[in-house]
Amino acid sequence: ETGVTQSPTHLIKTRGQQVTLRCSSQSGHNTVSWYQQALGQGPQFIFQYYREEENGRGNFPPRFSGLQFPNYSSELNVNALELDDSALYLCASSRGGNEKLFFGSGTQLSVL
Amino acid sequence: GESVGLHLPTLSVQEGDNSIINCAYSNSASDYFIWYKQESGKGPQFIIDIRSNMDKRQGQRVTVLLNKTVKHLSLQIAATQPGDSAVYFCAERPQTGANNLFFGTGTRLTVIP
Numbered sequence: 001e002t003g004v005t006q007s008p009t010h011l012i013k014t015r016g017q018q019v020t021l022r023c024s025s026q027s028g029h030n031t032v033s034w035y036q037q038a039l040g041q042g043p044q045f046i047f048q049y050y051r052e053e054e055n056g057r058g059n060f061p062p063r064f065s066g067l068q069f070p071n072y073s074s075e076l077n078v079n080a081l082e083l084d085d086s087a088l089y090l091c092a093s094s095r096g097g098n099e100k101l102f103f104g105s106g107t108q109l110s111v112l
Numbered sequence: 113g114e115s116v117g118l119h120l121p122t123l124s125v126q127e128g129d130n131s132i133i134n135c136a137y138s139n140s141a142s143d144y145f146i147w148y149k150q151e152s153g154k155g156p157q158f159i160i161d162i163r164s165n166m167d168k169r170q171g172q173r174v175t176v177l178l179n180k181t182v183k184h185l186s187l188q189i190a191a192t193q194p195g196d197s198a199v200y201f202c203a204e205r206p207q208t209g210a211n212n213l214f215f216g217t218g219t220r221l222t223v224i225p
Contacts, residue, residue, distance in 0.1 A: 002155075002157075004155075033211070033212070035215075040217070041217055041218075042201050042203070042215030042216050042217050042218055043156065043201075043213075043215050044215070045212035045213065045214075048211045048212065050211075055211055056210075056211035056212060058212060090155050090156070092155075098144075098205055098210060098211045098212065098213060099144060099146075099161065099205075100146070100158060100161060101146075101158070101213065102158060103148075103155035103156045103157070103158075104155050105153070105154050105155045106154075106155050
């Protein structure tokens, strides 16, 4: 089991609402990446945070935003939720760069 | 866009047999590859990785083979156990220094006792 923890584990929201997901990285890891995993699909890269700044972004609209804190923990914020945002949101931490990502168990978001 | 695909969406093997999970990729600039195992209700679990300057890498009961000529990656699991039942993903880093991984759609491995 990795040291990456995510909260909450499950969340139900309605269309148009906003949501904040949280992630604590593994000890010694300074980089956090967020991925979205739709049912039956592989994870898709949302963005990465390093030294409290966004360090690359996938093909997701601006209503997906994030933060990284001095202790390397991170938040993913999604505004104006849409039905298609329903997915498992995964946080992964690494010791810099993009190798050996260690994932948390994810937050299952359902948008009704 | 990148394409990381798997030849077989499902694979069933007898307990004790060896398993081979295959993965094709399309980007010749990809320099790093990684295999994950995902059990139901859990996040992907790191299994093994390999850089593009290597052809083979071995771990505990697992071996990853990389054939850059045909852009093919495989994961071999020796003496497959019921606990190996899961969905397996391959992922590639599209270029050196890239901060993202592209994942395939996964192969479901079922181990028959």
